Amino acid sequence: xxxxxxxxxxxxxxxxxxLLISYHTAAGPLRAVNGVSFFxxxxxxxxxxxxxxSGKTTTALGLMRLLQEPAVIEGGEVLLDGVDLLRLSxxxxxxxxxxxxxxxxxxxxxSLNPMMKVGEQLRDTIRAHQKRRESRVIIDTRIRxxxxxxxxxxxVMDSYPHELSGGxxxxxxxxxxxxxxxxVIIADEPTSALDVVVQRQVMLTLRRVQEALGASVxxxxxxxxxxxxxxxxxxxxxxxxxxxxxxxxxIFKDPLHPYTQLLIKSLPNLQTKExxxxxxxxxxxxxAPPSGCMFHPRCPQAVQRCSIDVPILAEVRPDRWxxxxxxxxxxx
Amino acid sequence: xKSLLEAQNVTKIFGxxxxxxxxxxxxxxxxxxxxxxxxxxxxxxxxxxSGKTTLARLLLxxxxxxxxxxxxxxxxxxxMDHRARTEFRRQVQAIFxxxxxxxxxxYKVDQTLTTPVRKFRLxxxxxxxxxxxxxSLRMAGLRPEETLGRYPHQLSGGQRQxxxxxxxxxxxxxxxxxxxxxxxxxxxxxxxxxxxxxxxKRELGISLIYITHDLxxxxxxxxxxxxxxxxxxxxxxxxxxxIRDPRHPYTxxxxxxxxxxxxxxQWGGESEIETRASATSASLREIRGCKFSNRxxxxxxxxxxxxxxxxxxxxxxxxxxxxxxxxTQVSGREMAESLARN
Numbered sequence: 001x002x003x004x005x006x007x008x009x010x011x012x013x014x015x016x017x018x019l020l021i022s023y024h025t026a027a028g029p030l031r032a033v034n035g036v037s038f039f040x041x042x043x044x045x046x047x048x049x050x051x052x053x054s055g056k057t058t059t060a061l062g063l064m065r066l067l068q069e070p071a072v073i074e075g076g077e078v079l080l081d082g083v084d085l086l087r088l089s090x091x092x093x094x095x096x097x098x099x100x101x102x103x104x105x106x107x108x109x110x111s112l113n114p115m116m117k118v119g120e121q122l123r124d125t126i127r128a129h130q131k132r133r134e135s136r137v138i139i140d141t142r143i144r145x146x147x148x149x150x151x152x153x154x155x156v157m158d159s160y161p162h163e164l165s166g167g168x169x170x171x172x173x174x175x176x177x178x179x180x181x182x183x184v185i186i187a188d189e190p191t192s193a194l195d196v197v198v199q200r201q202v203m204l205t206l207r208r209v210q211e212a213l214g215a216s217v218x219x220x221x222x223x224x225x226x227x228x229x230x231x232x233x234x235x236x237x238x239x240x241x242x243x244x245x246x247x248x249x250x251i252f253k254d255p256l257h258p259y260t261q262l263l264i265k266s267l268p269n270l271q272t273k274e275x276x277x278x279x280x281x282x283x284x285x286x287x288a289p290p291s292g293c294m295f296h297p298r299c300p301q302a303v304q305r306c307s308i309d310v311p312i313l314a315e316v317r318p319d320r321w322x323x324x325x326x327x328x329x330x331x332x
Numbered sequence: 333x334k335s336l337l338e339a340q341n342v343t344k345i346f347g348x349x350x351x352x353x354x355x356x357x358x359x360x361x362x363x364x365x366x367x368x369x370x371x372x373x374x375x376x377x378x379x380x381x382s383g384k385t386t387l388a389r390l391l392l393x394x395x396x397x398x399x400x401x402x403x404x405x406x407x408x409x410x411x412m413d414h415r416a417r418t419e420f421r422r423q424v425q426a427i428f429x430x431x432x433x434x435x436x437x438x439y440k441v442d443q444t445l446t447t448p449v450r451k452f453r454l455x456x457x458x459x460x461x462x463x464x465x466x467x468s469l470r471m472a473g474l475r476p477e478e479t480l481g482r483y484p485h486q487l488s489g490g491q492r493q494x495x496x497x498x499x500x501x502x503x504x505x506x507x508x509x510x511x512x513x514x515x516x517x518x519x520x521x522x523x524x525x526x527x528x529x530x531x532x533k534r535e536l537g538i539s540l541i542y543i544t545h546d547l548x549x550x551x552x553x554x555x556x557x558x559x560x561x562x563x564x565x566x567x568x569x570x571x572x573x574x575i576r577d578p579r580h581p582y583t584x585x586x587x588x589x590x591x592x593x594x595x596x597x598q599w600g601g602e603s604e605i606e607t608r609a610s611a612t613s614a615s616l617r618e619i620r621g622c623k624f625s626n627r628x629x630x631x632x633x634x635x636x637x638x639x640x641x642x643x644x645x646x647x648x649x650x651x652x653x654x655x656x657x658x659x660t661q662v663s664g665r666e667m668a669e670s671l672a673r674n
Contacts, residue, residue: 196379197379197585199591200591203591225591228593229592248595262520266519267519268548269593270551278520278523278524282488
């Protein structure tokens with residue numbers, strides 16, 4: 001059994017264990033990511049969903065080691081093909097970014113350098129990761145290939161970012177993220193600034209190139225609709241913790257954690273009208289988090305124990321993980 | 333029917349008028365009516381560049397139309413005297429997208445609420461003012477003791493947005509224009525805010541104009557919807573017709589692009605209506621006919637000639653598309669009137 005587990009773990013492309021990230025603020029330390037563990041299978045699309053302050057973006061940036069002061073990674077492991085990214089030197093990590101794990105950042109289209117032509121920015125990305133200098137012809141062939149795969153004409157290489165539409169800029173960012181064939185692509189709200197029509201087109205492109213590449217994707221966001229359309233599995237974050245992880249259909253049709261249940265119920269649909277189910281109460285303050293379960297002050301199913309014991313994320317059914325005392329003692 | 337707030341064939345052109353090059357037609361001959369006798373929620377939906385926010389600003393009297401007029405109780409905003417205009421400013425309130433920007437961060441949120449009370453001389457005493465503020469906070473679903481005396485950053489986004497609702501309510505308005513009121517708010521709070529908007533209509537008889545890019549929430553709370561594309565109404569009618577069974581190729585594209593929160597209702601690999609090319613502003617200027625013609629898969633020679641009028645495809649829906657030219661033609665104004673009545 002234990003060796004089966006170990007074998008399963010070695011099959012994961014990314015294995016995150018007990019990630020702890022704090023912001024050291026003037027008002028005291030704030031634990032934004034509080035013991036997050038999850039894994040990513042090869043070729044899989046995983047969604048990390050949560051409301052503002054749930055820790056989803058901090059987790060994403062933490063995996064890339066792109067956090068800035070006052071955020072500090074205080075513990076855990078981020079195993080990419082068995083190598084702990086958190087133990088690498090800064091230079092080793094730099095070489096892994098884009099090559100092994102890449103990020104499409106939030107508001108990615110504004111992350112392009114406005115003073116530099118698109119082609120030059122893409123060339124830089126390749127050059128920064130090369131041990132020996134390749135000829136410009138070879139580099140440009142690769143860039144053209146990648147631009148074509150995200151449905152952009154090679155002529156955008158000669159454009160400045162401001163000459164492109166939002167959707168086109170977003171495609172450039174996808175091109176940059178896949179340029180060096182990474183194993184993992186992290187997309188942090190990649191389409192939040194785009195209109196629905198363009199959003200759909202960009203997400204379908206991302207899915208197509210990811211499948212062609214055989215890469216895995218972590219989609220970070222708050223839009224449950226996008227999750228339902230795009231990912232294979234969903235991890236739901238609340239107050240810096242993962243409260244539930246499971247296959248997308250299970251999360252939407254049969255959510256286990258009370259927070260996920262309320263979240264799914266709150267979503268508007270095109271079947272019913274004026275049928276509102278907001279979640280009462282407020283998101284927890286991370287400076288003064290509640291005792292026990294982070295969700296207990298808002299949870300309709302809370303019992304006394306929920307305000308005392310911190311629940312642990314456990315596999316309560318095959319491939320269904322939940323951190324809630326309701327499922328204690330139901331390990332498979 | 334008594335028309336409370338009305339856009340009468342309104343057009344707004346930005347930029348220099350002489351050369352067509354620098355001109356942008358932001359709103360192009362739009363008519364819309366809010367019925368005084370029958371409170372309703374009317375959605376104005378469209379993507380960026382559709383002109384929905386410009387239309388909102390026109391309806392608020394913040395900017396003047398290039399042609400056509402905005403009428404409040406039958407009087408044009410431009411011909412109003414000072415008193416009528418003050419009355420208009422009190423009775424037509426707005427709620428905007430980002431509640432944080434509407435606050436002064438160095439003042440407590442109380443100031444946001446006491447200013448309109450003072451400005452419009454709504455009450456006679458400080459005590460009465462306080463009572464009225466607490467009452468409107470409660471109507472917006474807030475507990476006054478958890479809200480007053482705080483700074484904007486001490487409240488959640490949902491609370492800040494509901495204070496804006498409370499602020500609008502203070503003035504006892506007849507119409508509230510809500511411009512993307514929930515697009516910056518987390519999912520769990522979104523439902524709560526939408527619910528409070530619906531309650532305003534149901535319990536206080538306030539009409540709402542709900543401006544959004546999100547057809548799902550428009551379907552949730554509105555009765556009628558105007559779908560705008562590059563400043564023109566392309567489809568207008570009851571939300572049941574327009575959103576559940578869209579007819580205009582653009583509306584169909586929009587509806588099929590909604591990421592529904594249901595893994596069993598997947599986006600198709602290719603949309604039924606795939607756009608041919610993304611519209612560039614250059615090609616758009618040359619379009620005499622339908623503005624969607626350069627993206628439309630059903631385009632015919634006719635579409636390139638003249639702008640299509642609205643055709644009445646159902647009792648409660650009209651579509652600006654030549655595919656429906658066998659139906660009766662209807663003017664925007666007639667359609668607005670018939671929707672406001674029902």
